[in-house]
Amino acid sequence: MNDEQLLRYSRHILVDEIGIEAQQRFLDAHAIVIGAGGLGSPAAMYLAASGVGTLTLVDDDTVDLTNLQRQIMHDTGSLGRRKVESGRDAIxxxxxxxxxxPVAERIDDAWLDRTLPGATVVLDCTDNFATRHAINRACVAHGVPLVSGAALRFDGQIITFDFRDDASPCYACVFPEDQPFEEVACSTMGVFAPTVGIIGAMQAAEALRVIGAIGKPLVGRLMMLDSLRMEWNTMRVGRQPDCPVCGGAHRGHDAHQ
Structure with missing residues (x-):
C-alpha cells in the first residue's frame, strides 16, 4: 500500500476490525458484480470506493431513462450507452x-465456469430466476462465496452463501429451482428507489466482510426488508441434504476432482 492509498483508505484502517490487513485484502480481491442496475450500482460503487482492486461488471443492457430513478451509477449523459461502460467510467x-x-453480454454456464475460479466473491444483482440459479451452481462448483440480493416495490432481501463452509446452504436450498415461481419485474410492479440502494449497499458490505474475514456475514440468515414500514425480519435457513445442487458429498474444488 502506497502513501496515497494509506490516506485514501485511512478511515477503514482506523477501524480496529479492518486495519491494514483487511484493507490489503480488499486491494487484492476480485469481485464479480452480475447486474449493473438498481442493486449493482450501489454495490459496485461502494466496492470501488472501498478499494476492491478488480471488479468484473456484467450486464448486457443499455441505460434507459426509466433506469435513472434508482440506478445511481448512471446519469442522463449515459442514456443509450452500455451499462457496463457507463459503470466503468463512473468507477x-x-x-x-x-x-x-466490463462484460456486455448475457452470461452462461461456460462463461461462469471460465471466470469464477479467479474470483474472490460474486454479487448476484440480477432480477432473473434462471440466471440466479446458474450463478449459484457455478459458485457451488468452484467454492466461491455468493452474496444474493433482490428488491421489488418496497420489499428487499439479502443473504450470503459461503461455500467454503460445509454448513452453508446454497441459493437452491432456500429457493428450489423446481418450485412454482412467478417471474415479476420492477418494469411492471415498480420499485421504491432507496430500497435497491439499501440492499445493494448491504451486498457490498457483505462482500467486504467476506473478503476481509471480518464480522459475521449473513450465512444461513435471510434478511427481509419492508421499506414501507422500515422493518426487518430475519429467517434462519439451513443447508438441505437433498438439495440437487449442494446436497451431495462433493463441494467446492472437490467437484472437479
Missing part, C-alpha cells in the same frame, strides 16, 4: 486505481 471517476472488466 474510474470515483477511484481510478480500481481495474474494471
Amino acid at each position: 474510474a471517476r470515483l477511484n481510478p486505481d480500481v481495474k474494471v472488466n
Whole structure:
C-alpha cells in the first residue's frame, strides 16, 4: 500500500476490525458484480470506493431513462450507452486505481465456469430466476462465496452463501429451482428507489466482510426488508441434504476432482 492509498483508505484502517490487513485484502480481491442496475450500482460503487482492486461488471443492457430513478451509477449523459461502460467510467471517476472488466453480454454456464475460479466473491444483482440459479451452481462448483440480493416495490432481501463452509446452504436450498415461481419485474410492479440502494449497499458490505474475514456475514440468515414500514425480519435457513445442487458429498474444488 502506497502513501496515497494509506490516506485514501485511512478511515477503514482506523477501524480496529479492518486495519491494514483487511484493507490489503480488499486491494487484492476480485469481485464479480452480475447486474449493473438498481442493486449493482450501489454495490459496485461502494466496492470501488472501498478499494476492491478488480471488479468484473456484467450486464448486457443499455441505460434507459426509466433506469435513472434508482440506478445511481448512471446519469442522463449515459442514456443509450452500455451499462457496463457507463459503470466503468463512473468507477474510474470515483477511484481510478480500481481495474474494471466490463462484460456486455448475457452470461452462461461456460462463461461462469471460465471466470469464477479467479474470483474472490460474486454479487448476484440480477432480477432473473434462471440466471440466479446458474450463478449459484457455478459458485457451488468452484467454492466461491455468493452474496444474493433482490428488491421489488418496497420489499428487499439479502443473504450470503459461503461455500467454503460445509454448513452453508446454497441459493437452491432456500429457493428450489423446481418450485412454482412467478417471474415479476420492477418494469411492471415498480420499485421504491432507496430500497435497491439499501440492499445493494448491504451486498457490498457483505462482500467486504467476506473478503476481509471480518464480522459475521449473513450465512444461513435471510434478511427481509419492508421499506414501507422500515422493518426487518430475519429467517434462519439451513443447508438441505437433498438439495440437487449442494446436497451431495462433493463441494467446492472437490467437484472437479
